[in-house]
Structures are given as structure tokens and as C-alpha cells.
Amino acid sequence: xxxxxxxxxxxxxxxVLTMFACDSKEEIKRKQYYIDGQALYKTHCANCHQxxxxxxxxxYPPIAGSDFLAxxxxxxxxxxxxxxxxxxxxxxxxxxxxxxANSQLQALDVAEIATFIYNxxxxxxxxxxxxDVQKILATCKNKVE
Amino acid sequence: xxxxxxxxxxxxxxxxxxxxxSQVPKELPYLGNKETVEKMIDGKMVVDTIYHKIPDxxxxxxxxxKITQEFVKGKIYIADFFFTTCPTICPKMKTQMLRIxxxxxxxxxxxxxxxxxxxxxxxxxxxxxFRSNLGIKGNAWQMVTGDKAKIFEIGQKSYMVSxxxxxxxxxxxxxxxxxxxxxxxxxxxxxYDGTVPAKVDNLMEDMEILLNESSSNNK
Numbered sequence: 018x019x020x021x022x023x024x025x026x027x028x029x030x031x032x033v034l035t036m037f038a039c040d041s042k043e044e045i046k047r048k049q050y051y052i053d054g055q056a057l058y059k060t061h062c063a064n065c066h067q068x069x070x071x072x073x074x075x076x077y078p079p080i081a082g083s084d085f086l087a088x089x090x091x092x093x094x095x096x097x098x099x100x101x102x103x104x105x106x107x108x109x110x111x112x113x114x115x116x117x118a119n120s121q122l123q124a125l126d127v128a129e130i131a132t133f134i135y136n137x138x139x140x141x142x143x144x145x146x147x148x149d150v151q152k153i154l155a156t157c158k159n160k161v162e
Numbered sequence: 163x164x165x166x167x168x169x170x171x172x173x174x175x176x177x178x179x180x181x182x183x184s185q186v187p188k189e190l191p192y193l194g195n196k197e198t199v200e201k202m203i204d205g206k207m208v209v210d211t212i213y214h215k216i217p218d219x220x221x222x223x224x225x226x227x228k229i230t231q232e233f234v235k236g237k238i239y240i241a242d243f244f245f246t247t248c249p250t251i252c253p254k255m256k257t258q259m260l261r262i263x264x265x266x267x268x269x270x271x272x273x274x275x276x277x278x279x280x281x282x283x284x285x286x287x288x289x290x291x292f293r294s295n296l297g298i299k300g301n302a303w304q305m306v307t308g309d310k311a312k313i314f315e316i317g318q319k320s321y322m323v324s325x326x327x328x329x330x331x332x333x334x335x336x337x338x339x340x341x342x343x344x345x346x347x348x349x350x351x352x353x354y355d356g357t358v359p360a361k362v363d364n365l366m367e368d369m370e371i372l373l374n375e376s377s378s379n380n381k
Contacts, residue, residue, distance in 0.1 A: 065253040073257055075295035114295065117249035 047132065047144050054133025057126055061097075061119050070138050076114050078107040086139040094131055094150055095157035098122050124151045190343075190351040190368055190375075194322060216320050216348040221277065221306035221313070224289035229275070229306050231348065238372050239273040240365070241342045242356055243317050245280035246292045251339040254357040256296060259303070259341070261362060262369075267302045271373060274303040279314065279337055281307040322353065341365055345372055 059068065062080075066072055070081035080086065085107045086093070092101075100118035104111055122130075124147050131145035194214025201210050216231070223229045240262065244252040259274060266272040278284035284292075289305040307313075317323050323338040343352040343365060351372060354365040 064250065067257070073253065074260070074297045076256075076292065077253065113291070115247060117247065119249075 043144075047136075047142075050129045050132035050144050051136055054129035054131070055137075057122075057130050058133050061122065062130065065116075070134075075110070075112070078105065078110075078112045080134055081138045083107050083138070086135065090131070090135075091153050091156075093134075094127055094145075094153050097127050097130060098154060099157055124154055127154065188371055190345075190371055193350040193353065213349050216344060216350070217316070219312075219316055221308035222286055224286050224293050224305045226286040229304055233304070234273050234275065234344070234348070236346050237271050237273050238346060238369060239275050239344050240369075241275045241277065241321055241344060242340065243277045243279050243313075243321075243323060243337050245278050246284050246288055247280065251357050255339050255341070258356050258359060258362045260296065261359075262341075262366060263298065263303050265366065266369070267300060269302075269373075272302065272369070276303070276305045277313050277317065278305065278307045279310070279317070281310050281313065322350065343368060343372065345375070 065077040066080050067077075070079060070083075072079035078085065085105060089105075095101075096116055098119060101116040104113045106112075128145045128147045128150040131150065132141075135141035135145060192213045196214065197212045199210050199212060201208050218231045220228060220230045240259075242255055242259065244255055246252075259276065263274055266274075278289060284305075284307050286307060289307060293303070293305050317337075321340075321342045323340045323342065339355055339357040341354045341356040341362065342350055343354070345351050352365065352368050355361040
């Protein structure tokens, strides 16, 4: 059994360590992606999906609390750039409004938006890497270019 | 003692000014070009001002029903221009218009009139589905389509907003996000940015002023 003082000491060391962990390169990059992704989200996505990701009525599906996120990451990445014409079912509700393409978005933009969305609402704690996004974008079925 | 009384009186005087000013009912301006004409009334020449007025129109609603000036007769209405596949400002406008709808949907004196500027795609059936997905019921919020040239014309000339094809823009059409407040006599009384919540707050305040304005105020 640890004495309370030792426990505090351990706690202190742990806190200091996590502080250093926060400053790791990985973490700085994740924060950068998150912040840039949030700005891009506000510009390109929030008009429809709203700033807090709640969507709009039966027109635009929610992203926050959506069961679509975890299962369809590749489709979502593709749709950010190429749009989506299909009906999708989110939380048991059908959405038919087409999602417009944003073909000006680069792989980095898509990676940053995905990092923001999946960290904010998808329970992820990691970056969506550009090189993974590039691979996925190359295989999208509904390419606009 | 005397000084105190003077101070006290001047304070009351100031308070009266402040309170008095806030009690003066705000009047909304008449927007657009005014023309003056001379008329003979009872053998006398009288100068009359003619205010800019929305002309007669005829469009088709989401229910494939003709919507004309008769539909808004004696009512206050808010007009805007959008299209259902618009990726940019329309969803913001619709989010804001939904706020107005929620507040006034049961008020028989208020109509919301959204014109599609992409009538080729936005058929009545498309508008009907869009509207129902937005959760709109009843007649308070009409979405209309029709002849594109007529819609662009009434937008530019009458509602004083911009709308034009522009292939370089996302969605292919450039248009303004304005909400236009029209009074019971089809005069424009205010134009607001329908993408900014605070401006839409102002619009709703002005709607209250118009609702209290007598319809006999015929200009």
C-alpha cells in the first residue's frame, strides 16, 4: 500500500510526464490538424451540418453522435471531395439530399477535416494521416475529376 | 438647497428625454425608388409620392399550386432566393428562415416566400421533398419555382437582390443571401443578411413593428 505522500509524488510525476507528452511532436501535429480542420469545417461543412455538427432537420444528417462515422470513414473521406448522391441512413433515418462536391479540397485539407471530425465526434485521438487520405482518395468510386 | 433642486430637475429632464425617446415607435423606411407625380384631386394639383412596389407575379409552389400576389394580399411577407442544391449560403439562410418560421408559423398575417433560382432542377416535387425534410407544414412557408428569367427579373428589379448564372461559382449560380421584408401593400421595408443570426434578429424585431402598423397606412 502506498502512503498518501508517495501517491501524491507519483501523481505529480505522472502529471509532469503528461505535460511533456502534450509537447510531443505527434501531439503538436494532432492539435495543428485539429485546429486547421476546425477552420476548414466551418468554411466547407458547417453551412449544412452546422457548427456543432447537429445537422439540419431531415435535410442534412448530423455528424455529432452519428452512427455513420465509425462504419464509413472511407466513404466520408471520398464524399468530402467528390460529393455524395446516394441516400444514406444515419441513426436509423434516411437522408436523400445530395452532398455537393468540394473538388478544390486537397488531401491535406481532407485529412485535417477528418482529424477534426473524428476527434470531435468520432472518439478518435489520432491524426487522419495525409498519406492514408491520398490512398483512399485515389480509390474513390465517385471521383469528379 | 436651490442647487440640489436644479440638479434634481435637470436629472428628471434628462431621464424624460431618454425614456421619451425610447417610447417613440420606430418606423420602418420605404426602400427603393420613389417617384413623385402630380395628380388632379377635386380640381387641385396635388403632388403624390409613389413608392417602389413589388409588381404582380405568378409562380408555382411545392404543391404545384399557382402562387400570385393574391396569396400575400394584406399580409406581411419575407422573400428570399435560393436553390435546393446550393452548397454555400442557402443552408445558412434556410437555418435562419427556419427560426422565423418556428416563431410565426401560426400567424395568419405572415408568409415566407422562398424563390428557387434553379427551376430546372427545383421542380415542385423537389421543393416539396426539400420542404418536408426541413420539417415545414402548413401554408406559412411557400417555396416557389417557375420561369427562370421571370424569377431573376423579379429578384433584381423588384426585390433589389442579385441573382445570376455564374459557372465559376460553386453550384453555378451567384446570388445574395438577403431576406426582404415586404409590407401589406407590397412595399419593401427592410433588407437583411439572411446568413447572419443577429441580422435576422433585427428582421424579427422589424416584423413586430410592421405587424402593429395599420394596413390603412396605404402608400
